[in-house]
Amino acid sequence: METTARPGPSEKAAAAGGFGRGLASFLGGRWVIIFLVLETVYFCLKAPGFANLNSAQILLFYGTQVFLLAVGELFVVVTGGIDLSVGYILGFASIIFIKLVGWLSAAGMAPLLVTLLGVAGALLVGLIPGLINGALVAYLNVPPFIATFSMLGVCHGVSELIINGVYAMGLPQFAANFGSGRLLYVVPGGPTSLFNRPNVERGATVFQIGPNIVLAAIVVIAIFAFVLSRSKFGRHLYAIGGNVDAALRSGIPVKRRLVQVYALSSFLASLAGIAYAFMYVSGKPDAGASLLLDSIAAVMIGGASMFGGSGTVIRTMVGALIIAVLEQGLRMSGTPTFNTYILVGAILVLAVIMERYMPQTRK
């Protein structure tokens, strides 16, 4: 049987000829990265102090929560769902972590053990909202929007009940140091040290490289990027988002996968909450409230379809960086931060329009 390929969308665009079509096709797959580069160059020129190593590290440091949330959100979006509860799961987990650490410390345990048990406990408790979201979506056919929107409210309420009006605060000193510390400290012409800032005079130059929290987040994100693109689990998620009937008929355990994917999103939101507690030595219900827009926008700007079946972790991270650069660039050029919300919204719409009119061939 001889068959010829029907040209893919981008091939069609290219074959249609003309500079405009060719340009559209070229931009289709690459506009996100081009946008990020142009934006970065713009702020390097416009915002004093933007173009240096420390500024870049601070940008990543404050972006940590959005990076983690966006990865979890991407997993859910690949299946064709959405998770609106991640921001408040973040806050919930930050409180659970600080509270657990407080109780265990009061019980007289060693700081390191307290911190490790606190992380483990907060991650376990943080799975609960996701498991409930997943069960509602998979077994009771509640639309993801409704299930996770309700969970947003529940997590907010439960968090407020736990703290009872007072923000949760306090961590062992070493944990707080780790949270705001860097991997490497280099004194020009002097000693190099790991994790601990060397004792040098105030005002002396110390190069501080690799915020611990950012490095930890990069490891986590790399693992999940691998899971999505190279594991059987990841392949099943794309299949569910691409054609749920096909997934069902091929014997993929669709319901179980859905529960797992909402639990995974909840897990990453909890990690983001724990990272928040490490960074700010506190936990509060609305710690991640404003991050939902950013994390969904990162996924969308990264080119994932809201109908499921597409998107990659790398492209999502480019989307998240576009937002992080924008926020820091505006802040450093002295523009009020609420402008960021407007611009993020605008870029999000731009992303959807680009997706529609500049098609591309990719997974």
Added chain:
Amino acid sequence: MEYLLETKDITKRFGGLTAVDKVSIGVRQGEVLAVLGDNGAGKSTLIKMISGVYRPDEGEIFIGGKKADISSPMDALAAGIETIYQDLALAENLDVGANIFLGRERMKRRLGLFHVLDDAAMGSEAKKVLDRLDIHIPSLRSTIRTLSGGQRQAVAISRSIYWDAKVLIMDEPTAALGIAEQRKVLSLVKTLKDQGIGVIIISHQMYDVFEVADRLAVMRRGVKVGERLVSETTPDEVVGLIVGAETVGKKR
């Protein structure tokens, strides 16, 4: 020759409606059986009982001469009965290899620690089965979305064959295709037949039936109203059976 797959007096009722009433059909190895009938004649219900979607209220199904208990689509697949529905059930966002191995992915070990998808192996296995059926698809790495209707049908068929289908059920395989692609799919059905697979085709298209089928069974209002060897009948007679213009003795 004995039937590869046979139904004996299977019946399915939905409330007061008898969708399929004591129907007996069978398909042999290397044979194409066409099931014809007007809309609502019970063809789809019959097929869904064979493929495990519905459970018959009465009657029995035999596979290779042995009574089979098919209570779910997985049971049917395990027994070598593959069904290709009109919508093909392909994930359009994935490539050919990923679709053929969907739900049964080929893995390889990395660093002795964890398993990763072996896309290279799945791609080359996909190529093998496509070659066996003489199907040419320019790039196996392109997604199903970029393929034509006939190519998609070919991928769906390849998937069934790869997983050792003994009986392949095809629901209106040519319905959504252009003329040229219809012919390709029909020639593919002949290839399957030559390889010893029993094929059941549900079709409205008289041309398809006379082109590829060996036998045909006609259903009307849930009942099998006739069965003919294609070589011994004419399109006119078959149309008569479908619409009920001729009186024909029921064969049970």
